[in-house]
Amino acid sequence: MPPSIHFHHAESAQALALDLAGFVAQQLRESLARRGQALLVVSGGSTPLPFFKALSGMALDWSRVCVTLADERWLPPDHADSNERLVREGLLQGLAAQAPFLPLFNGAASPEAAQATVSQALDGLPWPADVVVLGMGGDGHTASLFPHAPELADALAEGEGPRCLPVATPAAPNVPVPRLSLTRRALLDTRHLVIHVTGASKLALIKQAMQDGPVEPWPIRLALLQSQVPCEVFHAA
Template identity: 60%
Template sequence: MPDAICHVHEAPDALTLAQDLARFVAERLQEGVSQRGAALLVVSGGSTPIPFFKALALTAVDWPKVSVTLADERWLPPDHADSNERLVRAHLLQGLASQARFVPLKTADALAAHGVPELEVALQALPWPADVVVLGMGSDGHTASLFPGSAQLAEALDDGRTARCLAVSAPLLPNVPVDRVSLSKRALLDTRQVVIHITGLSKRQLLEQAMRAGLADPLPITLAWSRANIPCQVFYSN
């Protein structure tokens, strides 16, 4: 994996990786609190971050001064099994981290597009830039809910776009086929640090492919290292 693009932290197993990442993120959050009196963490859903969430929840940070939000959300009730909010509340906002302020990406509106204006207001009020944005990557190269071939992808990646979130239509299987809200590139890169958190050889190979220059159709994950002034870290294990 090209270390010149993103600095690579490799661990022997997923649990060690989760603990390493928790320490790294906690240090960045505490730096934010110490320097600015507040910190912001953006996290992603899926199964990969669960050990990381559990480790971070037990880590000493000035949590009452930390805000947490999501890179994306499925437009489902917050108690639904596929809700990222449910995942974060169950595994991250526990223990010491239960004192953090959580800003969800779901409203009571029936449609994601109808909820975007309210979410935009909530996002604008957060203490940007984020101290850390932790991204996952799907087997198709998507990150957040920015999917290859999506009708909303060009809008989400538009460097001139000022909005922080947008509604995204349901992706194809094997992704959960429900409408979503995703942070835009503008929001995902309004950060002091981008982290890509992946496990498994197939995802490593896909990430290495995405890092190769000259791809005719770059995968959405390439946004993570598209700004030279924003450090990108990869936390990886088999």
């Protein structure tokens, strides 16, 4: 096991949500004390909703915590499959309603048309992020970086490339719409990298993906097979 990976196990998804919310809130508090601001990058999907609700009630100065997404489906924010909608309804409530939020969907006709504007907006956030919270699909994708996708090589490139890239419509069972995804540059530009998963099959996939090998078959290796930043795996059965 790479020394930079730490596992946090909980007996239920709800207990895990509370553990993860406490961890993230502590990192945000430390950043607020140290530099007067903080940056949190979160992911969509169904898994993070209990975590969002737990985190939204954490006591900290949310007005100085910037929030953005690791990826977005190119859908309006009132669509059921919009990650922005999930964040607004799940996280940006109660105390956390004060947090400045940078959505990735900006109403442009396509992710390609939006990339330059969104990249510029992302550059204006207070990097490095304090926490980037990633999910993982059953195919090993993370953010909207899918196995063997044509844009994957550009998204994984090291150096000062763009912080986001357009992603073509992925194969089923993923939601069949194009996306905008943060790249390696942005996802690893953080003090703490978190992988948040539930279920035995995903834990088994993570352990398999921790073995040396190329990133292309399992893009979650972007987080697991790197020594740039500590990686915390939060898992519940």
